[in-house]
Amino acid sequence: MRKLTFWQRLYLPEILRGMLVTTRHFWINVLRQRHTVTQQYPEKPTYVSERYRGRHRLTRKEDGSPRCTACMLCATSCPALCIHIVAAEHSDPTVEKHPASFTIDELRCVFCGLCVEACPCDAIRMDTGIFALAAEKRENFIYPRELLLGDAMPENIAEGKAPAP
Amino acid sequence: MAKKLTIDGKEITARDDATIIQAAHEAGIVIPHYCYHPKLSVAGNCRMCLIELEGRPKLEISCNTPVADDMVVHTNSPKVIEGRRGVLEFLLINHPLDCPICDQAGECGLQDYYMSYGLYQSRFQEEKVHGRKVVDFGPDVVFDSERCILCTRCVRFCDEVTHTNELGIFERGDTAQIATFPGKQLDNPYAGNTVDICPVGALTSKDFRFKIRVWFLQETSSVCPGCARGCNINVHHHDGRVYRLKPRRNDAVNDTWMCDAGRFGYKSLHENRLLEAAARNDAGGLTPATMQDALARAADLLRDRNPATIAVLAAPQGTNEDCYLLAKLTAEMLPGCRITMIAGEPGDEDDFLLRADKNPNSRGAQDMGLPALASPDDVAQLAAAIDTGKIEMLVAVDVDLKAIFGTETFARLTAKLQALIVQGSAMRPGSEAAQVLLPSAAYVERHGTFTNFQGRIQRFNAAFAPPGASQPAWRIYRRLANLLGADWNYPNHEAVWADIADTVPGYGIDYAAIGDQGCLISSVDSPPSGRG
Ligand code: SF4
Ligand code: SF4
Ligand code: SF4
Ligand code: SF4
Ligand code: FES
Numbered sequence: 001m002r003k004l005t006f007w008q009r010l011y012l013p014e015i016l017r018g019m020l021v022t023t024r025h026f027w028i029n030v031l032r033q034r035h036t037v038t039q040q041y042p043e044k045p046t047y048v049s050e051r052y053r054g055r056h057r058l059t060r061k062e063d064g065s066p067r068c069t070a071c072m073l074c075a076t077s078c079p080a081l082c083i084h085i086v087a088a089e090h091s092d093p094t095v096e097k098h099p100a101s102f103t104i105d106e107l108r109c110v111f112c113g114l115c116v117e118a119c120p121c122d123a124i125r126m127d128t129g130i131f132a133l134a135a136e137k138r139e140n141f142i143y144p145r146e147l148l149l150g151d152a153m154p155e156n157i158a159e160g161k162a163p164a165p
Numbered sequence: 166m167a168k169k170l171t172i173d174g175k176e177i178t179a180r181d182d183a184t185i186i187q188a189a190h191e192a193g194i195v196i197p198h199y200c201y202h203p204k205l206s207v208a209g210n211c212r213m214c215l216i217e218l219e220g221r222p223k224l225e226i227s228c229n230t231p232v233a234d235d236m237v238v239h240t241n242s243p244k245v246i247e248g249r250r251g252v253l254e255f256l257l258i259n260h261p262l263d264c265p266i267c268d269q270a271g272e273c274g275l276q277d278y279y280m281s282y283g284l285y286q287s288r289f290q291e292e293k294v295h296g297r298k299v300v301d302f303g304p305d306v307v308f309d310s311e312r313c314i315l316c317t318r319c320v321r322f323c324d325e326v327t328h329t330n331e332l333g334i335f336e337r338g339d340t341a342q343i344a345t346f347p348g349k350q351l352d353n354p355y356a357g358n359t360v361d362i363c364p365v366g367a368l369t370s371k372d373f374r375f376k377i378r379v380w381f382l383q384e385t386s387s388v389c390p391g392c393a394r395g396c397n398i399n400v401h402h403h404d405g406r407v408y409r410l411k412p413r414r415n416d417a418v419n420d421t422w423m424c425d426a427g428r429f430g431y432k433s434l435h436e437n438r439l440l441e442a443a444a445r446n447d448a449g450g451l452t453p454a455t456m457q458d459a460l461a462r463a464a465d466l467l468r469d470r471n472p473a474t475i476a477v478l479a480a481p482q483g484t485n486e487d488c489y490l491l492a493k494l495t496a497e498m499l500p501g502c503r504i505t506m507i508a509g510e511p512g513d514e515d516d517f518l519l520r521a522d523k524n525p526n527s528r529g530a531q532d533m534g535l536p537a538l539a540s541p542d543d544v545a546q547l548a549a550a551i552d553t554g555k556i557e558m559l560v561a562v563d564v565d566l567k568a569i570f571g572t573e574t575f576a577r578l579t580a581k582l583q584a585l586i587v588q589g590s591a592m593r594p595g596s597e598a599a600q601v602l603l604p605s606a607a608y609v610e611r612h613g614t615f616t617n618f619q620g621r622i623q624r625f626n627a628a629f630a631p632p633g634a635s636q637p638a639w640r641i642y643r644r645l646a647n648l649l650g651a652d653w654n655y656p657n658h659e660a661v662w663a664d665i666a667d668t669v670p671g672y673g674i675d676y677a678a679i680g681d682q683g684c685l686i687s688s689v690d691s692p693p694s695g696r697g
Binding site: 069070071072073076087088089093094096097120121 | 263265266267298299374375376378380381
């Protein structure tokens with residue numbers, strides 16, 4: 001190791017130099033506030049890019065029924081094996097099948113977006129912008145169909161942002 | 166006389182009456198096809214099996230062209246591939262292409278061949294002809310006319326195999342469709358096979374529909390335990406659960422078919438399973454116990470008794486390995502005990518596959534040294550012996566005690582009996598009266614062999630591990646015998662088989678040599694082909 005000189009071992013000049021930088025930024029922030037990078041989260045919602053992969057949602061047809069046809073291609077492509085679908089016969093004989101149950105274990109999900117990519121009918125999206133999932137129990141991270149469709153409010157869950165309209 | 170020809174540059178000797186597709190398949194060259202089926206008559210309507218025959222100007226269908234000497238056949242020339250592409254284009258003109266919601270996706274002939282020979286860019290601009298969807302054909306079969314390619318395999322099956330003639334082609338042109346004849350339902354005892362042979366998703370099984378996508382399934386070769394025929398099957402399972410059974414080809418036993426009763430037999434595998442061992446505590450209740458403790462209890466109950474007061478009640482449901490060790494256990498450790506083999510109610514029988522004996526191993530059980538099937542008189546005698554106190558203890562193996570004795574008699578007998586040991590894969594009526602419950606594995610969870618009514622030894626394989634504490638029955642008998650003082654060393658089922666091969670007449674064959682198609686008991690004079 002290189003030996004420090006006497007002045008360097010005093011540390012004082014370096015401390016003063018550091019304080020100078022700090023003081024400069026302090027006054028810049030006080031005088032020109034709109035250039036600050038600090039975000040007032042969670043008081044103010046943060047900016048989320050349109051392509052951001054947030055919590056999933058299931059989309060609906062015009063008549064309000066889920067678009068999902070229970071083809072299980074999302075479950076097939078999911079690397080975390082966290083999508084569980086139970087398909088059932090539809091009451092309308094012209095419709096082949098529908099998801100009687102559709103759950104995503106958001107704790108296992110790695111938010112890769114492959115499910116969205118795999119879906120042949122745009123039934124699952126990750127465009128909610130919801131990134132701050134929180135719950136008190138593990139079970140509450142297993143999102144049922146109703147929650148993904150937006151019919152139910154997540155029990156015991158405080159979310160970073162209201163669901164996209 | 167055999168015919169010599171060349172297929173794809175390979176010199177092949179074929180049977181005189183073979184068609185080109187048969188000769189090619191026997192030589193390991195697969196020619197794409199839809200309507201051809203090895204066990205049905207030739208229809209020649211799908212045109213998928215086109216091949217090029219040197220010296221002929223146009224492509225020929227290989228399923229209906231007999232072989233001849235010096236033929237030169239090309240199955241993969243550019244002209245053939247062009248032809249197949251054209252055939253596929255026509256087949257798909259009115260096809261709905263609803264693969265994502267079609268149950269056949271993943272095992273569909275159209276998908277598979279289109280991946281290899283498809284046109285990919287559709288040239289079809291017009292409106293597709295729409296057909297009937299989700300048409301109820303019968304108790305298990307649903308039909309979708311848009312997906313049907315009119316190969317008539319299903320029609321020929323009902324005409325030629327079951328002779329029940331439920332299906333036909335109605336109308337013509339692009340409105341032609343398969344339907345059941347008025348007032349008829351596709352409800353013959355073999356109807357499920359139409360779903361298997363339909364090369365596309367036009368016929369689907371109500372039972373299997375939407376349960377799981379087929380690409381999640383694993384396949385294990387097995388043998389149906391539904392009756393004495395022992396049809397060869399594949400078990401399709403995922404994650405320790407059986408989703409369906411499919412027939413596996415064995416020309417000596419079941420050709421390529423199986424009956425519906427056998428097909429749906431898998432359901433009982435997941436019902437009422439006995440998962441943990443249990444023993445009766447001092448207060449008189451059944452409490453869960455480890456296998457070790459339960460076996461020790463059972464050994465204690467057996468040890469302190471004159472073997473002549475012990476009766477064993479078994480059904481020929483066990484494998485040869487189970488039966489062999491049960492016979493050995495009773496002969497060596499409990500000499501003089503009374504063994505009664507229960508056949509259960511006889512069921513339907515026909516001149517095709519179904520046998521009245523609903524046990525898979527009645528033949529094998531006797532060969533292994535267990536007694537012949539009991540008559541109702543034998544059961545009455547056993548009940549009387551319990552009543553008079555001559556029999557003090559009962560060991561029940563895979564039987565429905567209440568059905569055998571009748572509910573009231575059984576209640577009286579349990580009061581008389583000093584001990585009851587029940588071994589089985591499921592909780593059956595009467596099991597709850599046991600002092601000791603020993604859970605055994607079902608056939609899909611273990612390796613083993615059955616001997617069918619023809620005397621054909623057939624091997625089946627474990628699809629997944631036995632659930633809970635259950636174990637193959639032979640292992641339970643081995644542990645019990647060792648607790649009773651024997652010194653048996655059978656580390657696995659093959660060791661038990663090796664012992665059988667050494668001692669049982671006719672069974673002297675290597676376990677591996679039994680193979681996937683089974684083999685006939687060597688010393689027994691059995692009819693060489695299936696329909697005995
Ligand atoms: S984002 Fe990825 S890990 Fe999450 S559910 Fe979709 S496919 Fe599975
Ligand atoms: S891929 Fe789409 S349509 Fe298919 S099951 Fe998943 S969400 Fe439903
Ligand atoms: S239903 Fe299936 S087996 Fe029957 S004709 Fe149509 S495609 Fe062939
Ligand atoms: S005929 Fe017998 S062995 Fe064959 S599938 Fe039916 S029950 Fe099983
Ligand atoms: S298989 Fe030859 S025409 Fe169908």
